[in-house]
Amino acid sequence: MESNSTEMGSTGGEVEEVVPTNDSSPSLNILCAICNEFFRANDIIFSTARCGHVFHKDCLTRWLNRSRTCPQCRSTCDRHRVHRLYLNFTESPEFDDTEVPKVPIDWVPIDLNRDSLPDAHLPPEGAVQCGTNEDGLPTYVARGYYQDDLLPAVYVPEKKAAFGSHSCNARILTDDVEILVLNDCDHKWVPGHRGSYPVDALTTGYSEVGEVTFTGRGLYEGILRLGKVHPSHKVMYIPHHGQEVNVNTYEVLVVTPRDQAEL
Incomplete structure (x- = not known):
């Protein structure tokens, strides 16, 4: 049913409807x-x-x-x-x-439901792979929601789950998980220490109080691991065997559009 051109105001008088007449x-x-x-x-x-x-x-x-x-x-x-x-x-x-052009930086939802197609958990083209988990399985840059946080996360395709650090524990994420996908971009890892991060670091999460967090990588027990750089905590957190461990020296993910990277 079409909306009328006028409606009753709160005082009983008629006021013009805000829907454009054209x-x-x-x-x-x-x-x-x-x-x-x-x-x-x-x-x-x-x-x-x-x-x-x-x-x-x-x-x-x-x-x-x-x-x-x-x-x-x-x-x-x-x-x-x-x-x-x-x-x-x-x-x-x-x-x-018309085909929607690809954006340089995209967060692509990953389907981790049990009833999904057999290859639904595979990382999409352009996903950023870096390091391994504690079992030596390849890991990818991801993020996922946990309570009121958006956690920089570690996606492990073989386990069909992502893992994030929160409140001293490693959290298993299977809902609302997104994989970082880069199109015509270059990425690099910039050294950080005790909460520091480069000004052009890619924001990949936030805490419940709104503090931004970042994806980092660092060595833990001799293995290159992905984790969450939490500036105010002055460490990078890593999900490890169900717990949250940390290192204070790490590298932070920076993404640059390829046309700028070539300047």
């Missing part, structure tokens, strides 16, 4: 909880990944620039954990059929 596309009987307007067929609609609530793209972008919670249910929501929805309401515009 938008003749049909409306849906679904409200954006931020602007309180019905979605229309031409709107760009985004959903949060964890709780699944939907909003106008611009509304959600503005909200997440100042908050890390879902506007509707207040569960933890990071601006990197949203995606576009395509509703079967009308024919897609021609531009929807």
Whole structure:
């Protein structure tokens, strides 16, 4: 049903509706909880990944620039954990059929459900492999949510799980795990010590209080290991045999677009 051109204000008088009059596309009987307007067929609609609530793209972008919670249910929501929805309401515009260009730095969700396809756990092309875990298995740069933290994590394909350090323990992550994928980028590892990190380090996580954390690598028991650089704690944490161990000398991941790297 089409929205009326006017609506009743809180005092009983009529006020102009904020929906643009030049938008003749049909409306849906679904409200954006931020602007309180019905979605229309031409709107760009985004959903949060964890709780699944939907909003106008611009509304959600503005909200997440100042908050890390879902506007509707207040569960933890990071601006990197949203995606576009395509509703079967009308024919897609021609531009929807064009191939979306690859971004230089991407965090790709990995499907670790038990019922997934046999190769669903394999790292995508461009994933960053570095070091091994305590059993000598190859590890990849990843991140995952644990409680209110976004943890820089270590993905081990052979175990179909990622591992992150949190509160003195190694946490096994199988939900909301993302693998770092680089397209036309170069990466390097820059030395750090006791919480230091380069100004151009790639931010790969944050703590529950909003402090940014980084992916690092360092030697532990003679093995090159990935871990979480936590600046205020002045160490790099490593998940190791179910526990959280640390080193104070490490290297921090830095990613540079290839066109800049060649300058």
